[in-house]
Amino acid sequence: QSLRIGLIPADGIGKEVIPAAKAVITAVGSDIPKPDFVDLVAGWECFTRTGVALPEETVEALQNECDCALFGSVSSPSRKVVGYSSPIVALRKKLDLYANIRPVISVAPEAGQKPAVDLVVVRENTECLYVKEETLIVGENGKEARASRLITERASRRIGQMAFELAKSRPRKHLTIIHKSNVLSVTDGLFRETVRAVPSLPGVDGKYSDVTIAEQLVDSAVYRYASILPLRAESSLIIELLRLFREPEIFDVMVAPNLYGDIISDAAAALVGSLGLIPSVNAGDNFVMGEPVHGSAPDIEGKGIANPIASIRSAALMLRRLDYTKAADRIDKAVDQVIREGRFLTPDLKGKSTTSEVLEAVLSKI
Ligand code: NAI
Numbered sequence: 001q002s003l004r005i006g007l008i009p010a011d012g013i014g015k016e017v018i019p020a021a022k023a024v025i026t027a028v029g030s031d032i033p034k035p036d037f038v039d040l041v042a043g044w045e046c047f048t049r050t051g052v053a054l055p056e057e058t059v060e061a062l063q064n065e066c067d068c069a070l071f072g073s074v075s076s077p078s079r080k081v082v083g084y085s086s087p088i089v090a091l092r093k094k095l096d097l098y099a100n101i102r103p104v105i106s107v108a109p110e111a112g113q114k115p116a117v118d119l120v121v122v123r124e125n126t127e128c129l130y131v132k133e134e135t136l137i138v139g140e141n142g143k144e145a146r147a148s149r150l151i152t153e154r155a156s157r158r159i160g161q162m163a164f165e166l167a168k169s170r171p172r173k174h175l176t177i178i179h180k181s182n183v184l185s186v187t188d189g190l191f192r193e194t195v196r197a198v199p200s201l202p203g204v205d206g207k208y209s210d211v212t213i214a215e216q217l218v219d220s221a222v223y224r225y226a227s228i229l230p231l232r233a234e235s236s237l238i239i240e241l242l243r244l245f246r247e248p249e250i251f252d253v254m255v256a257p258n259l260y261g262d263i264i265s266d267a268a269a270a271l272v273g274s275l276g277l278i279p280s281v282n283a284g285d286n287f288v289m290g291e292p293v294h295g296s297a298p299d300i301e302g303k304g305i306a307n308p309i310a311s312i313r314s315a316a317l318m319l320r321r322l323d324y325t326k327a328a329d330r331i332d333k334a335v336d337q338v339i340r341e342g343r344f345l346t347p348d349l350k351g352k353s354t355t356s357e358v359l360e361a362v363l364s365k366i
């Protein structure tokens with residue numbers, strides 16, 4: 001029996017960091033079934049070469065020949081290009097990867113800094129404003145653009161279940177629901193209520209009774225009205241302010257609809273320094289795909305100095321979701337040690353090392 005892992009480096013530094021993740025998975029081979037790597041293509045370069053950003057063969061291979069996958073990064077153009085759409089967005093839909101899970105951890109807070117950040121954003125990955133239903137009409141007042149926002153009970157429930165599971169598995173067992181239901185009471189109201197109702201679903205049977213639940217209104221405007229909020233809130237409800245930047249250490253697991261989750265998770269990444277550190281997984285019930293949070297970094301492409309840690313940690317996260325806890329722990333501990341020692345760091349972390357030197361350092365700890 002083997003563990004079949006699809007590798008889609010895609011564009012730019014994706015081609016430099018995904019091989020590092022592959023090497024690390026190979027190094028923990030004794031703790032997982034024999035890894036069997038399947039090389040796959042997608043991305044902008046693939047589009048310019050073949051006219052297709054996400055070849056059907058890639059999707060089929062992922063569906064039929066792989067247990068999991070690692071995706072690098074794509075160089076999506078900012079302008080509209082006829083026939084092109086982002087392969088990563090398409091893959092999330094095709095593989096029903098309905099959750100984007102992004103842990104943000106500060107490993108070595110500098111002296112005098114606040115307590116370490118150790119939070120996970122669980123972002124709904126399939127709906128909200130990202131259903132991309134937009135219309136433009138010319139009315140009496142000139143152009144009118146509209147977008148519709150979809151929130152379903154089904155998607156909110158399954159993301160809620162995933163968030164509760166995750167919270168339960170962590171030491172602090174604390175879940176914060178991010179919403180704005182004081183204004184968007186129908187859509188965000190449904191999200192909030194559905195997530196809050198997860199512990200009382202049939203069959204849950206007190207499983208989440210040790211998870212504490214809090215809520216946070218996503219908009220910083222709330223901050224100004226903080227003093228009146230508790231009066232309006234239900235008695236059982238704790239309202240947290242927008243404290244991500246002031247007190248990031250209070251958060252454990254944060255669950256949010258797609259758009260808020262996107263923004264909150266990028267903001268959280270800013271708290272711990274380089275984008276080159278932050279991993280994620282796209283997860284569904286049947287598949288998991290690791291993906292560093294960063295893009296293709298055209299400014300450093302080809303220089304051999306991309307930080308491989310986000311991809312290495314994405315591999316660990318992927319293995320962890322597949323319950324290869326020991327392998328995942330070995331990888332994360334090795335990375336933690338390398339960061340703490342500070343001898344082998346890439347320039348984004350003010351070091352002088354190359355991608356392969358950081359990889360070698362991680363491998364030596366494993
Ligand atoms: P980016 O994440 O590629 O780069 C932002 C900055 O962070 C750059 O200065 C870059 O050098 C640095 N950086 C990122 N990852 C790094 C790493 N591993 N090691 C060291 N430094 C690192 O974002 P940017 O420049 O806004 O976008 C570039 C391209 O990437 C665009 O075409 C964009 O569409 C695409 N992109 C793709 C994503 C994906 O594949 N999921 C996500 C974000 C952007």
Ligand code: MG
Nearest residue numbers: 262263265266
């Ligand atoms: Mg984003």
